[in-house]
Amino acid sequence: MIDPMYLIVGIDPGKTTGIACLDLNGKLVLAKHMQFAGAEWITSTISKAGTPVIIASDKRNASETVRKINATFSSRLFCPGRELKIKEKRAAAKGATIKDPHERDAYVAAISAYRAYANKFKQIEHMALERMSDAERVKAKVVGKYSISEAIENRKANRR
Numbered sequence: 001m002i003d004p005m006y007l008i009v010g011i012d013p014g015k016t017t018g019i020a021c022l023d024l025n026g027k028l029v030l031a032k033h034m035q036f037a038g039a040e041w042i043t044s045t046i047s048k049a050g051t052p053v054i055i056a057s058d059k060r061n062a063s064e065t066v067r068k069i070n071a072t073f074s075s076r077l078f079c080p081g082r083e084l085k086i087k088e089k090r091a092a093a094k095g096a097t098i099k100d101p102h103e104r105d106a107y108v109a110a111i112s113a114y115r116a117y118a119n120k121f122k123q124i125e126h127m128a129l130e131r132m133s134d135a136e137r138v139k140a141k142v143v144g145k146y147s148i149s150e151a152i153e154n155r156k157a158n159r160r
Helices: 039-049 064-073 086-096 101-125 132-143 148-159
Strands: 006-012 016-022 028-035 051-056 076-078
Touching: 006 039, 006 064, 006 101, 006 132, 016 039, 016 101, 028 039, 028 101, 039 064, 051 064, 051 101, 051 132, 064 076, 076 101, 086 101, 101 132, 101 148, 132 148
Parallel strands: 006 051, 051 076
Antiparallel strands: 006 016, 016 028
């Protein structure tokens, strides 16, 4: 069985919706936008890229659209502690080669969520798990509120 690619997904909803998907190492794997995109396009686009473990908003209070998409995937919802200014968003997305402002805002949401979990993810990587897919699965479980040791034990039990 092939392990799914676990994702952190930033969504910038509106007249034009932006989506940015990162792997659990913070690498951008998909950035798209569409005018008048509905929930079906958003969920389909995300599903084609992988399995989201975090759905992120760049707003302190996630929109109804972001909340619905999060509920669809039963993932963890991430909202930043404060609203970022446009200047901060541009700086955060500078190295990502994203030019569309909706994709940029979605990327900033996703990278903010990644940074919130980055230390835990590094801790997991340093535990020298046998396979990288094991590390990704453990990261996904830790986001889902398992402790690192519980996630590792769960992984071992599932392989027996």
